Amino acid sequence: MTHAEHAPDHYYVPTQSHWPIIATVSLFTLMLGGATLLNGGGSTLLLTGLALIVITMFGWFGTVIRESEKGLYSEQMDRSFRWGMSWFIFSEVMFFAAFFGALFYARTYSVPWLGGETNHGVLTHGLLWSGYEAVWPTNGPSDVGGFFAPMHPWGLPAINTLILLSSGATLTWAHWGLIEENRPQLLKGLAATVALGVLFLSLQAYEYSHAYHALHLTLGSGIYGSTFFMLTGFHGLHVTIGAIILAVMLFRSLAGHFTPQRHFAFEAAAWYWHFVDVVWLGLFIFVYWL
Template structure:
C-alpha cells in the first residue's frame, strides 16, 4: 500500500504483544518477589527486562520497516499522532499525582499536624514534643536522621540550563529536517542526546551528594520520598527520551524521514519538550520554593 492509498493499513498477526505481556508479568512478578525477600527475584526481573527490550526493539523495528515501505497513509499518521498525544497526557497525569502528593503534604498535612486549623489543633499534641509544621520535615532526628537539602543554585540550576538548551537544539534539528538539511539535522540531534546524557550525569552526582554528604535519602520522611520520587522518575523519563532521540539520530543517518513525513521524529521531540516542562516545574516547586 502506498502512502497515498485511500485505505487504512491493518497490521498483520504479530507475536510482539504477547511477548510484551510475558515480559511485564515477569518484571512485575519479580519485583513482588523482591518485596517478599525472594532470592530468585533479581533473576526473574532481569529475564522480564530482557524480554521487554527484545519486544521493544522488534516491535518498533517492524513499524519502522512498514513506514519506510510506504504502508502508512495520512489516516495512519493521524492515528499515530492521537496515540502519542494520549500517551503524553497519561504521563502528565503520572507526574500530577506526585506533584499533588507534594503540594498536599507541604500545604495541608504538615501545617495541620503543626497545629494550624481545627484538625491540627487536636492532632498536633499527639505527635512528639517540639514538632513544628515547617518544610522540609522528616520527623524526630532519631527516626530518619537530620538531613540537608539541595539548594536551587548549583546543579539544579545548571541542569535547568542544560535541558532548556536541549529543547532549543531539538527544535533546530526539526527545522533542519523541514528544510531537508541532513547534516545539521544529525548534528543538532547529536547535541540534544549529549545534553541529555550530561543532565543525567549531573543528576547522578547530585543523588550521590544527597545520600553520602547530606543524609538525604528515601527514608528522610515525606520530603525525601517526594524529592526522590519526582526527580528520580524525571531522570528515568530523560533516559527514555534520550534513547528515543538516539534512535531518531541513527534513522536520520540512514536517510530516513522526509520534510513532509517524519512523525516518529516529531513524537520524540514532543516527548523531549514534555520532559523539559516537567523539569521546570520540579526546579520551581522542589528546589526553589
Template sequence: MSTQGAYYIPHKATWPIAATIGLMTLLAGFANYLNGNAAGSTFMLIGLSIFIIMIGGWFTLQATESETGMYNKGVGISYRMAMMWFIFSEIMFFAVFFGTLWYTRNLSVDWLASVGDGPGRSSGMLWPSFESVWPTNGPGNVGGEYEPMGAFGLPLLNTLILLTSGVTCTWAHHGLIEKNRSQLIKGLAATVILGFIFVAFQAIEYQEAYHEMGLTLGSGIYGSTFFMLTGFHGFHVCVGAIILTVVLFRSSKGHFTPENHFAFEAAAWYWHFVDVVWLGLFIFVYMM
C-alpha cells in the same frame, strides 16, 4: 496494507508482551533492591535490557512498515491522536505526584503541627514538639538527620542541559523541514548526548545524596517525595533519550522527509514534555 480508500489493520504484534515482561521485571527487581535483596539489581538490569531491546525491535518494525508505504493518511492521524493521548496520560501521571507534594507541604504538615483550626487538625498531643516546616522528615524525627537538596550545583546545571537539549531538538526539526540532513543528524546527536549527560549527573546527585547528605528514600516524607518525583522523571528522560537514539539511527539511514516524519515528531513532543516537567520539578522540588 493500506490503500487510498482502506484503513491499515495492524498484524499480530509480540512486542507489547515483551514490554510488559521487561517493565514487570524491572519493577520487581527495584522492589527487591529496596528491600535489600542481592538479586534485585540483577533483575533490574535484566528488565532494563529487555525494555531497551523491545524499544529497538518495535521501532524497527514500525520503521519498516512506514518506509514501505503501508500507512495512509488515516493511520497518520490515528498515530498523532494516540501520541497526544499518551502525553496527556503522562501529564496526569505527574500531576498526581505534584498533587501529593502540594498536599503534604500545604495541608498534612500543618495538620500534624496543629496549625490553625478545623477538621483534620491534630490536637498537638501526639507530637507536641512537631513544627510546621518544610522540608521535614516527619514527626518524631523518623527520617533521621539529613541535608536537603539545594537548587544550585548539579540541579541547576541539569536544568540548563535539558533546556539546551530542547533547543537542539528544535534545531534538528528545522533541519528536517529544510531538507538539511546534516543539521538534522547533528541536532539529534547533540540532544541524545545532552539527555544521557542529564541522566549521568542525576546518578551522581543521587550518590551524593545517599552517601554525603544522608538523604534517602527513608528520609521521611521529604526524602520519599524527592526521589519519587525526580526518579520517575529521570526514567522518562532515559526513555526519551533511547527513543531519540532510534530516531537518530533512522535519520542516518536516510529515513524521514518533510512530508513524512511522524516518528521524529512524536519523539520531539515527548522530549519537550520532559523539559516542561523538569522545569516544574526544579521550581517546586528544589527551589521551594
C-alpha cells in the same frame, strides 16, 4: 517516488503479530520481579522482564519502522499515531500530577496539621506530636527520618535546568533542519540533544551520590526525601527513555529516513522530550526552589 505517493488510501491493517502477547508477558514478569525484589527476593525475574521488554521494543518498533519505510501508512494511519502519542503524553501528565499532588498535600495540609496550625491538627499536635514544628523541608515528627540537609537549587539543579532547556533548543534546531531538508543540521542538532541528555543524567547521578553521602538525604528521610527522590527519579527515568528514543532518531536520520512531509516518529520523540523539559521546570520550581 516518495512514501506519500506509495501510501494506500485505506487504513492499513497489519498481519497477525506475536509482539502484543510477548509485551504482556514481559510487563507481567517485570512487575512480578519488582514485587519479589521489594519483598526480599532475588533480582532474576526483574532482570528477565527488563530484557524481554528491550527485545520487544526492538522487535515491535522495528516492524513499525519497516512498514513505514515501505510506504504502507496512509494519512489516516498518521492521524492514529498522532492521537495515540497525544493520549500517551496525557497519561504521563497524569502520572506526574499524582506525585506533584502528593507533594502539595504534604506541604499544604499534612505538615501544618501535624504542627497544630489548623483546627484539624490541634488534637494531633497536642496529644501526639507536641514538639513538632511545621516547617519545610521536614523529616517528620520526632525526626523519624534522621538528620539531613536539603538540596539547594542554585548548584547542580540550576545547571541541569540550563542543560535541559538547551537540549530543547537544539532539538527544535534539528527539526528546522529536517523541514528545510538540511540533513547536516538535523544530524548535528540530534547529536547535541542526545549529548546534553546524557550530560544531564551524569550530573543527576553525581547529585544523588552527593545527596546520599554528604547531605544524608535518602528515600527514608521523611516525606521530603521520599517525594524528592520519587519525583526526580522518575523524571530521570523519563530523560533516559527520551535520550534512547532520540538516539534511535539519530541513527534513522543517518540511514536516510524521514522527509519534510513524513517524519512523525521524529515529531513524537520531540513531543516527548519537550514534555520532559516542562516537567523538569515544575520540579525545579516546586521541589528545589520553593
